[in-house]
Amino acid sequence: EIVLTQSPATLSLSPGESATLSCRASQSISNYLAWYQQKPGQAPRLLIYDAFNRATGIPARFRGSWSGTDFTLTISSLEPEDFAVYYCQQRSDWPLTFGGGTKVEIK
Amino acid sequence: QVQLQQWGAGLVKPSGTLSLTCSVSGGSFRHYFWTWIRQPPGKGLEWIGDIDHSGSANYNPALKSRVTISVDASKNHFSVNLSSVTAADTAVYYCARGGYAGSGSPDYWGQGTLVTVSS
Numbered sequence: 001e002i003v004l005t006q007s008p009a010t011l012s013l014s015p016g017e018s019a020t021l022s023c024r025a026s027q028s029i030s031n032y033l034a035w036y037q038q039k040p041g042q043a044p045r046l047l048i049y050d051a052f053n054r055a056t057g058i059p060a061r062f063r064g065s066w067s068g069t070d071f072t073l074t075i076s077s078l079e080p081e082d083f084a085v086y087y088c089q090q091r092s093d094w095p096l097t098f099g100g101g102t103k104v105e106i107k
Numbered sequence: 108q109v110q111l112q113q114w115g116a117g118l119v120k121p122s123g124t125l126s127l128t129c130s131v132s133g134g135s136f137r138h139y140f141w142t143w144i145r146q147p148p149g150k151g152l153e154w155i156g157d158i159d160h161s162g163s164a165n166y167n168p169a170l171k172s173r174v175t176i177s178v179d180a181s182k183n184h185f186s187v188n189l190s191s192v193t194a195a196d197t198a199v200y201y202c203a204r205g206g207y208a209g210s211g212s213p214d215y216w217g218q219g220t221l222v223t224v225s226s
Contacts, residue, residue: 001168034212036152043201043216044152055214087152091211095167096154 002026004033004088004099012107019075021102023088028069032092035064035073038101039084047086048073078104109134111217113202119224125189129202129217132183136160140205141185142213143176145198153198157205158185165210192224 003026013019023033031051036044046055048064051071061076075082083106088099115127131141143155156166160180167174170189178185189196199221203213 043203043219044213045216046212046214049212049214089152089212091206094165094210095156095169096210098152098154100151 001095002029002090002093002097004090004097006086006088006099006102008102009100010103010105012105013078014107015078015080017078019073019078019082019104021073021075021086021104023071023073023099025069025071025090025092029090029092031066032090033064033066033071034089034091035062036087036089037082037084038087044087075104109204109215111202111204111215113200113217113220115200115220115222117221117223119192119196119222120226121193121224122191123224125192125196125200125222125224126186127200127202127220127222128184128186130182130184131204134204134215136180136183139207140165140210141178142203142205142210143187144201144203144213145196146201146219147195147198155187155189155200157210194224196222197224198222 005024007022035048038044051066052064063074085101110132113129137160140157142157158164158176173190175188199219202217204215
């Protein structure tokens with residue numbers, strides 16, 4: 001199965017700062033990667049699909065990019081509501097798999 | 108507005124069978140794959156499998172011998188059964204809308220059901 005490795009595990013930042021989250025795939029997945037945000041007690045929320053497309057209603061401060069098997073989620077100017085856990089997920093091959101998550105916490 | 112409402116038993120005995128159902132309202136049921144995902148307490152997400160309106164299903168090989176996903180397209184419902192459960196199957200189980208005409212990245216999710224395996 002395709003393994004997704006997310007880094008760092010935890011990111012400690014202040015509101016207004018920029019966040020850069022990484023997700024590396026164990027093999028080529030084209031651009032078939034999504035990013036999710038999850039807050040405690042809530043279902044995950046789709047932010048980005050197919051590497052760089054923002055889902056409906058997602059603010060422009062969330063941006064996805066990729067190069068080869070390396071994918072990046074950038075959150076420019078963190079808002080208080082952005083502090084959460086972020087997961088990447090690939091849909092290139094079965095079984096669909098998720099990364100282990102990156103927690104963005106308030107510094 | 109697509110909405111998913113799920114229900115099922117929150118407590119299952121070891122060696123028993125976990126059963127959950129998800130009802131879909133709004134949007135097209137026919138054109139999407141419908142997905143089950145789980146999350147053990149404090150851990151990450153695991154894709155269980157998905158199914159389309161005709162009953163064509165895909166499963167995670169790690170669970171394939173124990174899991175069955177079924178669909179009732181006449182009611183816009185889909186269900187998951189997981190047999191021979193152990194404590195390792197304790198998790199929040201989510202239903203979600205998957206890809207258009209294929210497995211994809213879920214965009215609409217149910218509220219989640221915590222299923223605890225305990226005697």
